[in-house]
Amino acid sequence: ACGSHATSDTPPKPPADHRQLGVQQELFATSVYSPGSPLLLPNGARIFNRLVDFLRNQYVRYGFQEVITPTIYKKALWAKSGHLENYSDDMFTVTSTSPSRNDATESTEEDEYGLKPMNCPGHCLIFAAQRRSYRDLPIRYADFSPLHRNEVSGALSGLTRVRRFHQDDGHIFCRPSQVEEEIRKTLDFVRVAYNVFKLGPYRLALSTRPADQYIGTADDWDRAESALKRALESSGQKWTINEGDGAFYGPKIDIILRDSDGKEHQTATIQLDFQLPKRFELEYQAPAPELEQKGETTTDAEKLSEFGPVHPVLIHRAVLGSVERLMALLIEHYNGKWPFWLNPRQVIILVINDSPPVLDLAKSVQEMLLGVEDPTAAEQGPVVNASQLSVDVDNRKISIGAKVREAKAKGYGVIVTIGPRQLPKKTVTVDLSRFSDGTPGDIHKQKEMTPQELLTLLKAKVDAYA
Amino acid sequence: ACGSHATSDTPPKPPADHRQLGVQQELFATSVYSPGSPLLLPNGARIFNRLVDFLRNQYVRYGFQEVITPTIYKKALWAKSGHLENYSDDMFTVTSTSPSRNDATESTEEDEYGLKPMNCPGHCLIFAAQRRSYRDLPIRYADFSPLHRNEVSGALSGLTRVRRFHQDDGHIFCRPSQVEEEIRKTLDFVRVAYNVFKLGPYRLALSTRPADQYIGTADDWDRAESALKRALESSGQKWTINEGDGAFYGPKIDIILRDSDGKEHQTATIQLDFQLPKRFELEYQAPAPELEQKGETTTDAEKLSEFGPVHPVLIHRAVLGSVERLMALLIEHYNGKWPFWLNPRQVIILVINDSPPVLDLAKSVQEMLLGVEDPTAAEQGPVVNASQLSVDVDNRKISIGAKVREAKAKGYGVIVTIGPRQLPKKTVTVDLSRFSDGTPGDIHKQKEMTPQELLTLLKAKVDAYA
Numbered sequence: 022a023c024g025s026h027a028t029s030d031t032p033p034k035p036p037a038d039h040r041q042l043g044v045q046q047e048l049f050a051t052s053v054y055s056p057g058s059p060l061l062l063p064n065g066a067r068i069f070n071r072l073v074d075f076l077r078n079q080y081v082r083y084g085f086q087e088v089i090t091p092t093i094y095k096k097a098l099w100a101k102s103g104h105l106e107n108y109s110d111d112m113f114t115v116t117s118t119s120p121s122r123n124d125a126t127e128s129t130e131e132d133e134y135g136l137k138p139m140n141c142p143g144h145c146l147i148f149a150a151q152r153r154s155y156r157d158l159p160i161r162y163a164d165f166s167p168l169h170r171n172e173v174s175g176a177l178s179g180l181t182r183v184r185r186f187h188q189d190d191g192h193i194f195c196r197p198s199q200v201e202e203e204i205r206k207t208l209d210f211v212r213v214a215y216n217v218f219k220l221g222p223y224r225l226a227l228s229t230r231p232a233d234q235y236i237g238t239a240d241d242w243d244r245a246e247s248a249l250k251r252a253l254e255s256s257g258q259k260w261t262i263n264e265g266d267g268a269f270y271g272p273k274i275d276i277i278l279r280d281s282d283g284k285e286h287q288t289a290t291i292q293l294d295f296q297l298p299k300r301f302e303l304e305y306q307a308p309a310p311e312l313e314q315k316g317e318t319t320t321d322a323e324k325l326s327e328f329g330p331v332h333p334v335l336i337h338r339a340v341l342g343s344v345e346r347l348m349a350l351l352i353e354h355y356n357g358k359w360p361f362w363l364n365p366r367q368v369i370i371l372v373i374n375d376s377p378p379v380l381d382l383a384k385s386v387q388e389m390l391l392g393v394e395d396p397t398a399a400e401q402g403p404v405v406n407a408s409q410l411s412v413d414v415d416n417r418k419i420s421i422g423a424k425v426r427e428a429k430a431k432g433y434g435v436i437v438t439i440g441p442r443q444l445p446k447k448t449v450t451v452d453l454s455r456f457s458d459g460t461p462g463d464i465h466k467q468k469e470m471t472p473q474e475l476l477t478l479l480k481a482k483v484d485a486y487a
Numbered sequence: 488a489c490g491s492h493a494t495s496d497t498p499p500k501p502p503a504d505h506r507q508l509g510v511q512q513e514l515f516a517t518s519v520y521s522p523g524s525p526l527l528l529p530n531g532a533r534i535f536n537r538l539v540d541f542l543r544n545q546y547v548r549y550g551f552q553e554v555i556t557p558t559i560y561k562k563a564l565w566a567k568s569g570h571l572e573n574y575s576d577d578m579f580t581v582t583s584t585s586p587s588r589n590d591a592t593e594s595t596e597e598d599e600y601g602l603k604p605m606n607c608p609g610h611c612l613i614f615a616a617q618r619r620s621y622r623d624l625p626i627r628y629a630d631f632s633p634l635h636r637n638e639v640s641g642a643l644s645g646l647t648r649v650r651r652f653h654q655d656d657g658h659i660f661c662r663p664s665q666v667e668e669e670i671r672k673t674l675d676f677v678r679v680a681y682n683v684f685k686l687g688p689y690r691l692a693l694s695t696r697p698a699d700q701y702i703g704t705a706d707d708w709d710r711a712e713s714a715l716k717r718a719l720e721s722s723g724q725k726w727t728i729n730e731g732d733g734a735f736y737g738p739k740i741d742i743i744l745r746d747s748d749g750k751e752h753q754t755a756t757i758q759l760d761f762q763l764p765k766r767f768e769l770e771y772q773a774p775a776p777e778l779e780q781k782g783e784t785t786t787d788a789e790k791l792s793e794f795g796p797v798h799p800v801l802i803h804r805a806v807l808g809s810v811e812r813l814m815a816l817l818i819e820h821y822n823g824k825w826p827f828w829l830n831p832r833q834v835i836i837l838v839i840n841d842s843p844p845v846l847d848l849a850k851s852v853q854e855m856l857l858g859v860e861d862p863t864a865a866e867q868g869p870v871v872n873a874s875q876l877s878v879d880v881d882n883r884k885i886s887i888g889a890k891v892r893e894a895k896a897k898g899y900g901v902i903v904t905i906g907p908r909q910l911p912k913k914t915v916t917v918d919l920s921r922f923s924d925g926t927p928g929d930i931h932k933q934k935e936m937t938p939q940e941l942l943t944l945l946k947a948k949v950d951a952y953a
């Protein structure tokens with residue numbers, strides 16, 4: 022408040038703003054033509070793709086199968102899912118401009134689509150498309166589709182208040198008896214992910230059955246809530262209860278992150294859903310179906326001999342939540358100083374002069390680090406296992422000092438210098454001072470190494486998500 | 488025609504139909520709720536993602552930077568790009584259902600969006616968002632966004648006649664003098680890609696300036712067409728000219744593939760565009776701008792000292808074309824017998840009995856092949872570099888013979904058997920008869936190997952795109 026009196030002190034550093042850093046690091050842009058739909062520039066797309074790649078790696082362990090589902094569905098689907106009734110203000114409508122392209126013969130009503138705000142109905146269609154047995158469950162679908170929600174335009178801003186975004190969306194279809202294990206695994210996934218990003222601490226909040234209106238029986242809810250509590254307990258994380266705060270269709274767990282400024286952000290969610298499986302008439306075949314529906318087992322041979330349909334439990338879950346929103350959090354969390362694996366500006370090669378041998382060496386080092394070199398081939402074959410590192414070359418005719426300053430200001434993780442001195446041994450001079458997160462001993466660490474040694478070092482860093 | 492008389496002969500094999508194979512291999516599904524927007528099931532999504540991954544590897548060599556751009560843009564953008572005028576029948580309109588969410592204060596007209604049928608206008612916005620110098624060019628953007636085109640419903644079918652699809656879309660913004668080199672590289676990219684898929688032969692067709700209506704000067708066209716011809720010539724591929732067949736905004740090269748039935752498919756396209764850079768007022772700063780605009784160079788110091796704005800040439804290009812359509816082509820081309828790297832069913836582990844040690848070994852082999860094992864860790868860290876192989880386990884209580892038959896019918900590339908005999912040495916029995924594309928010597932090749940040896944073998948196959 023009295024900032025004007027404190028002229029000799031360093032002014033309090035304003036909290037990082039992802040919009041400002043986003044411009045500075047060329048991560049994303051906005052346009053009047055697409056309010057609420059940011060454009061991810063090459064640097065932003067790199068981060069986005071690495072986050073998706075990180076998730077895809079984890080999906081293998083947690084048993085998620087990726088699917089790719091439509092962007093627009095007929096209104097009839099949104100009627101079936103209940104979105105038309107409860108969510109239509111937040112949805113965009115899609116129509117055909119040309120009467121000749123209409124599907125409907127009589128009314129035009131049937132020819133309207135909703136632009137999807139979530140993936141669940143599509144995943145229900147996939148579940149329903151085949152006959153399922155209890156042996157097939159749990160079935161877990163993941164989807165990175167773009168989603169649209171019609172936020173009021175006044176609220177739109179950067180990557181956090183948007184109309185278009187991507188969730189690391191997942192839906193688990195499981196037997197009632199599998200709920201606890203699935204929640205446990207999901208909480209473990211959250212732990213692993215937030216550890217990697219060094220985000221946290223976070224707290225877990227369980228929202229339970231609302232007092233007045235809910236679907237299913239009180240027994241269904243009690244069983245599910247007990248399973249959630251046991252999973253929360255075994256997670257070893259702090260958790261609290263928001264009594265009666267659940268949605269009418271099922272209890273949920275929110276993951277609430279505290280950032281470095283103490284501000285809380287709800288990111289991941291785990292939402293049980295007793296409703297959609299009924300609306301979509303989802304079922305699987307199981308022995309002793311009545312007991313199965315309650316999550317109970319039996320050894321009674323007679324009951325086991327009877328097979329019948331059971332509704333699966335549906336669990337909606339997102340670990341990052343909105344990928345764009347998590348990017349905004351990470352931008353502010355790291356304050357523009359990305360860990361190497363996520364850094365959109367990983368390596369820059371500075372040439373000390375622009376003599377042909379120096380430029381040639383710079384180019385061949387760049388290709389080696391990118392993983393595209395194949396110097397022997399006349400007709401080159403396909404690139405295999407490119408490193409997907411970002412490696413730039415600065416060969417402008419300006420002083421090396423100016424290049425180094427600019428490279429540092431731009432946030433490059435590793436600065437490589439190549440000059441006449443490097444030509445005989447074909448080595449490179451590497452400044453790793455930023456690479457090791459600026460730990461004291463490393464400042465201005467300059468090393469002479471072969472390009473291959475450098476690549477090994479960089480790959481190890483990426484493989485450690487560091 | 489006289490098939491009924493030829494009962495003793497094998498009937499002529501009908502050509503493969505991707506829709507039928509798509510159902511059989513569980514690649515995709517269609518729904519009445521999303522006509523023309525197929526749902527890619529886990530197996531289809533695997534193929535899709537591997538194709539994208541293949542392209543991303545090549546993008547590193549060919550210098551494309553990925554961007555992620557909006558799905559909906561205000562109609563004003565489509566007016567600027569010319570799509571509203573020339574393409575509106577093919578476009579879907581997006582509107583807000585809720586009046587409270589409208590952006591426009593007066594008219595509702597301004598509140599309409601077009602669902603994007605192509606990525607070019609978005610990429611032009613990105614190019615225009617920064618001041619560009621001749622030193623920055625060429626700039627190459629790639630985008631895998633879903634696109635929507637409002638085809639008439641009667642024509643919709645499988646993955647080929649769709650309303651929603653993904654292109655391996657790319658836009659090159661280059662100096663007029665760079666056109667030849669960019670076309671040359673793009674043709675090389677096409678060669679590399681179609682070689683990998685063993686698709687072809689293909690022919691190249693150049694469409695030149697239309698007689699009556701075109702934008703730009705005849706000189707612009709002549710220069711561009713000469714550059715295209717030189718690039719075509721140096722490609723070493725067969726090419727022909729469709730005189731006067733170009734669009735009014737620029738010449739193009741079509742890549743026309745002949746399939747095994749002799750049917751031709753237009754897949755890749757390279758389209759020059761003199762129009763969009765003008766409509767979007769795209770420019771870069773260059774010395775001697777008048778000569779630069781003509782693709783000419785000078786050593787005249789006076790002319791070089793003058794800097795000014797120049798319109799870049801825009802090249803639209805897609806190597807696969809529609810990814811969905813290429814998938815359909817590949818399904819029919821391979822007739823369901825996928826090369827290992829693309830096979831959505833790569834490995835299945837069959838257990839000979841369900842004793843706990845056998846099941847344990849099966850599970851640990853599966854995890855090893857998936858790249859998720861970390862048996863020592865109590866609290867597991869993140870998965871790094873999962874193999875992204877598909878590895879299933881069949882532990883049903885049915886005979887091993889029945890399991891093998893089913894695995895073969897389903898098209899698994901590698902069949903691994905584990906029984907009591909494998910327990911002491913923790914090896915696996917591997918049937919590689921399908922792995923090596925059924926070359927004669929390999930039929931029923933059974934090998935005993937360690938899981939690590941098997942993984943090395945599989946990775947080498949994937950790395951060879953084989």
Ligand SMILES: [Zn+2]
Nearest residue numbers: 139140141337
């Ligand atoms: Zn959901």
Ligand SMILES: [Zn+2]
Nearest residue numbers: 605606607803
């Ligand atoms: Zn285009």
